[in-house]
Amino acid sequence: NGSKSVVRTLRPEAFKSMIPTIPVTNMVCFFAVSHSQITRLYSRFTSLDKGENGTLSREDFQRIPELAINPLGDRIINAFFPEGEDQVNFRGFMRTLAHFRPIEDNEKNKDPTASEPLNSRTNKLLFAFQLYDLDRDDKISRDELLQVLRMMVGVNISDEQLGSIADRTIQEADQNGDNSISFNEFIKVGNLQHINVWAGDHYLILSYILLSVLQD
Amino acid sequence: NILNSCVIKDQERSVAMEDFWAIVLAGLKVWVCLIVALLMVPAMFGFSLGISETYMKILVKILEWATLRIKTVNKAERMIQSSSFNSEDDGSMEEELRGLRRSRPKPPVGGDFTLSDCFYFYRRGIEDIIEDEVTQRFSSEELVSWNLLTRTNIDFQYISLKLTMVWGLGVFIRYCILTPLRIMLASIGLTWLVIGTTAVGFLPNWRLKFWLSEWVHVMCYRICARGLSCTIHYHNKENRPRKGGICVANHTSPIDIVILCNDGCYAMVGQSHGGLMGVLQRAMARSCPHIWFERADMKDRHLVTKRLRDHVNDKTKLPILLFPEGTCINNTSVMMFKKGSFEIGGTIYPVAIKYDPQFGDAFWNSAKYNMVSYLLRMVTSWAIVCNVWYLPAMHQQEGEDAVQFANRVKSVIAHQGGLVDLSWDGGLKRAKVKDTYREEQQKKYSSMVVGSEEGRSGNSD
Numbered sequence: 001n002g003s004k005s006v007v008r009t010l011r012p013e014a015f016k017s018m019i020p021t022i023p024v025t026n027m028v029c030f031f032a033v034s035h036s037q038i039t040r041l042y043s044r045f046t047s048l049d050k051g052e053n054g055t056l057s058r059e060d061f062q063r064i065p066e067l068a069i070n071p072l073g074d075r076i077i078n079a080f081f082p083e084g085e086d087q088v089n090f091r092g093f094m095r096t097l098a099h100f101r102p103i104e105d106n107e108k109n110k111d112p113t114a115s116e117p118l119n120s121r122t123n124k125l126l127f128a129f130q131l132y133d134l135d136r137d138d139k140i141s142r143d144e145l146l147q148v149l150r151m152m153v154g155v156n157i158s159d160e161q162l163g164s165i166a167d168r169t170i171q172e173a174d175q176n177g178d179n180s181i182s183f184n185e186f187i188k189v190g191n192l193q194h195i196n197v198w199a200g201d202h203y204l205i206l207s208y209i210l211l212s213v214l215q216d
Numbered sequence: 217n218i219l220n221s222c223v224i225k226d227q228e229r230s231v232a233m234e235d236f237w238a239i240v241l242a243g244l245k246v247w248v249c250l251i252v253a254l255l256m257v258p259a260m261f262g263f264s265l266g267i268s269e270t271y272m273k274i275l276v277k278i279l280e281w282a283t284l285r286i287k288t289v290n291k292a293e294r295m296i297q298s299s300s301f302n303s304e305d306d307g308s309m310e311e312e313l314r315g316l317r318r319s320r321p322k323p324p325v326g327g328d329f330t331l332s333d334c335f336y337f338y339r340r341g342i343e344d345i346i347e348d349e350v351t352q353r354f355s356s357e358e359l360v361s362w363n364l365l366t367r368t369n370i371d372f373q374y375i376s377l378k379l380t381m382v383w384g385l386g387v388f389i390r391y392c393i394l395t396p397l398r399i400m401l402a403s404i405g406l407t408w409l410v411i412g413t414t415a416v417g418f419l420p421n422w423r424l425k426f427w428l429s430e431w432v433h434v435m436c437y438r439i440c441a442r443g444l445s446c447t448i449h450y451h452n453k454e455n456r457p458r459k460g461g462i463c464v465a466n467h468t469s470p471i472d473i474v475i476l477c478n479d480g481c482y483a484m485v486g487q488s489h490g491g492l493m494g495v496l497q498r499a500m501a502r503s504c505p506h507i508w509f510e511r512a513d514m515k516d517r518h519l520v521t522k523r524l525r526d527h528v529n530d531k532t533k534l535p536i537l538l539f540p541e542g543t544c545i546n547n548t549s550v551m552m553f554k555k556g557s558f559e560i561g562g563t564i565y566p567v568a569i570k571y572d573p574q575f576g577d578a579f580w581n582s583a584k585y586n587m588v589s590y591l592l593r594m595v596t597s598w599a600i601v602c603n604v605w606y607l608p609a610m611h612q613q614e615g616e617d618a619v620q621f622a623n624r625v626k627s628v629i630a631h632q633g634g635l636v637d638l639s640w641d642g643g644l645k646r647a648k649v650k651d652t653y654r655e656e657q658q659k660k661y662s663s664m665v666v667g668s669e670e671g672r673s674g675n676s677d
Binding site for chain 1: 327329330331332333334335337338340341342344345346347348349350351355640644648649653654655656657658659661662663665666
């Protein structure tokens with residue numbers, strides 16, 4: 001069984017020693033918190049991995065009851081899997097979760113020419129946009145919006161009413177008249193600008209550089 | 217001359233061998249006498265010589281010392297609490313959606329939906345992926361500080377030579393001294409149980425029979441408890457279950473039965489097995505009536521309820537012992553109580569059982585360990601320490617259905633034992649969650665989009 005992730009053999013101390021020596025390229029890096037948080041997430045990953053082959057499938061996620069009853073559960077699970085793939089390894093798992101870091105004040109003063117850090121507000125909004133954009137064509141069409149709405153409300157609202165809700169939403173957001181919402185239009189939607197999502201959460205932080213080091 | 221000296225040497229050797237075997241035999245006799253005197257006699261008659269208490273005290277001191285050493289070396293924060301991964305504001309759906317929609321005027325017509333609504337579901341989803349309330353209950357609890365057992369060490373680091381030596385000594389004591397002793401005690405206990413109950417079963421139905429049967433049962437369970445090195449503290453003994461009642465308790469492992477039966481006799485309910493278990497079951501059933509079902513009968517709920525009801529209505533029969541959770545949970549929470557136990561009628565005597573995880577983890581993770589490896593883990597822990605609280609009897613009230621009654625009993629038990637009260641089904645260990653729960657979430661959200669009156673007009677399609 002040679003496909004086990006290399007993380008299993010990496011001692012937590014190794015993470016700490018790696019960080020100062022990694023050169024900063026044009027990828028912005030964050031700093032790992034205590035190794036026990038990484039260990040914690042890794043033990044979560046392995047506890048979900050019932051097949052013990054170092055990867056998670058969609059069924060492994062579905063085994064979490066609270067996620068299985070979440071109306072958008074399938075869409076969230078889908079975000080972990082890149083296009084066309086059915087398995088996600090620890091690296092991919094962490095990469096998706098690395099979006100959920102609270103936005104810290106000292107980052108607002110960062111060099112504006114550096115590329116976007118993984119977890120900035122824009123990237124979070126992109127993640128939400130991709131929840132709606134089912135076919136990953138960078139546009140939310142009326143059909144896609146209807147499908148996601150149907151997931152959220154179940155059988156409790158009629159087709160006509162749902163259709164009018166979708167129409168109104170697109171009408172409000174669409175600016176170039178193509179009857180669909182692009183990402184630029186999405187982020188300009190009124191209250192999305194003022195959202196302070198994830199205020200007060202304390203999710204883990206993970207170095208993106210570390211992830212590239214953890215080659216399979 | 218040479219022949220003579222060879223013969224003499226042979227004789228000397230055989231004498232030495234005889235001496236050797238005589239010594240061994242004498243040693244065994246002493247060993248057995250010690251066991252009988254120090255362990256079995258107190259177990260039979262229910263008093264204690266204080267040996268285990270001394271053992272516990274020494275152990276606690278050593279563990280405290282070890283914890284201190286680990287803390288001084290490992291000053292970096294140990295993020296143990298699961299709450300560190302959860303958002304602080306865990307408001308309800310209504311509150312959060314209202315917060316998300318705050319800065320937007322409500323549209324005049326159509327539903328109150330905005331693109332930001334998805335954030336609520338998406339945040340909850342990610343939180344549940346990182347840590348959820350349910351799946352953690354099906355694996356052993358994590359300890360706050362290491363208790364010198366390798367099996368509970370999730371974050372092993374070399375701390376100091378002294379600590380490692382203490383740990384090594386602990387391994388030696390546990391595996392080489394305590395374990396053979398415990399295994400021997402457990403086998404003696406079980407053998408006596410079978411022999412004793414069969415013998416009592418031959419007596420005619422006099423009062424003496426009942427008294428003897430109870431005594432045999434309790435005695436053998438006490439021996440088994442010593443075999444597992446259990447230390448049990450019973451609280452509120454005045455609330456002990458009485459004849460004709462139903463005793464319900466939270467379930468952590470098969471050892472719960474040994475724990476409860478150390479202090480009283482219960483009628484067991486369960487499936488009849490073959491093999492060793494079957495021998496035990498048939499022997500026990502001879503001396504006093506237990507309720508064993510055939511596998512096929514267990515599926516017939518009415519049959520099961522009827523038999524239980526008959527047993528309960530006969531006031532001379534022992535109280536039934538039931539575990540309404542239906543499966544083993546890791547002793548940090550109490551999960552949904554199945555309503556079947558509460559439809560029988562009769563008085564319910566709730567009992568809360570809480571194990572102290574410092575001395576050994578009693579939870580049976582049936583997915584990971586089979587019964588034999590589980591029992592081996594039990595006999596190689598430091599000890600099994602638990603508290604049992606007998607709670608006042610409860611009856612089903614007017615206008616309360618079985619589910620509400622079950623939840624009421626569950627919260628009483630959870631409160632007493634310091635356990636988290638969950639309404640998730642323990643069966644989720646193996647089964648998928650029902651779709652009805654997702655439909656409830658969808659319905660709740662729909663009412664926030666269209667409001668509860670308007671929504672109904674669209675339902676009939």
